[in-house]
Amino acid sequence: QKEVEQNSGPLSVPEGAIASLNCTYSDRGSQSFFWYRQYSGKSPELIMFIYSNGDKEDGRFTAQLNKASQYVSLLIRDSQPSDSATYLCAVSSGYSTLTFGKGTMLLVSP
Amino acid sequence: EADIYQTPRYLVIGTGKKITLECSQTMGHDKMYWYQQDPGMELHLIHYSYGVNSTEKGDLSSESTVSRIRTEHFPLTLESARPSHTSQYLCASSESGSLYEQYFGPGTRLTVT
Numbered sequence: 001q002k003e004v005e006q007n008s009g010p011l012s013v014p015e016g017a018i019a020s021l022n023c024t025y026s027d028r029g030s031q032s033f034f035w036y037r038q039y040s041g042k043s044p045e046l047i048m049f050i051y052s053n054g055d056k057e058d059g060r061f062t063a064q065l066n067k068a069s070q071y072v073s074l075l076i077r078d079s080q081p082s083d084s085a086t087y088l089c090a091v092s093s094g095y096s097t098l099t100f101g102k103g104t105m106l107l108v109s110p
Numbered sequence: 111e112a113d114i115y116q117t118p119r120y121l122v123i124g125t126g127k128k129i130t131l132e133c134s135q136t137m138g139h140d141k142m143y144w145y146q147q148d149p150g151m152e153l154h155l156i157h158y159s160y161g162v163n164s165t166e167k168g169d170l171s172s173e174s175t176v177s178r179i180r181t182e183h184f185p186l187t188l189e190s191a192r193p194s195h196t197s198q199y200l201c202a203s204s205e206s207g208s209l210y211e212q213y214f215g216p217g218t219r220l221t222v223t
Contacts, residue, residue: 051209
């Protein structure tokens with residue numbers, strides 16, 4: 001059974017701080033890793049993906065992957081109240097489907 | 111970014127009715143997916159398709175059925191709606207290959223009374 005684990009939160013950070021969201025996965029054969037943002041009542045929106053070990057930066061977002069530790073994280077710099085949402089980690093193991101975590105709720109206070 | 115559409119966005123219907131939730135995408139993606147998500151809960155994959163005439167059941171047992179007659183269209187049907195079917199239904203699509211991300215439609219919020 002492939003599993004993707006996330007702390008459900010809520011993770012509370014003040015505006016302007018760095019938010020760090022973490023995800024672990026069970027399948028060592030996992031190949032690609034995705035972060036989605038989901039606002040309450042809305043559908044998931046892709047914000048980052050990463051395939052290789054190391055860091056990948058896109059604006060205020062940085063995805064980090066460590067395949068040896070089976071760990072992927074998302075850093076959000078200069079957090080804004082508009083970043084308050086649930087962040088879903090998703091993992092592909094080389095098949096057609098993604099395995100999603102349950103998500104971490106992020107709350108950014110002004 | 112994929113353009114993926116779902117209709118209706120909201121549906122309130124009585125028990126026993128047959129309903130079809132529509133999903134269409136204009137990006138020519140081979141793969142399409144249906145997820146079910148209750149408020150504040152995780153996503154559950156209920157059906158997916160590799161392409162035309164291909165359908166597979168997902169991780170969550172569902173009383174719904176799907177069809178894939180055209181690449182761009184992946185409707186989900188409930189033959190007899192029940193209150194337990196009340197949920198949000200999300201459609202997604204992706205390109206062929208295992209490394210490609212899924213893009214989600216806006217969802218259909220279904221309420222069965």
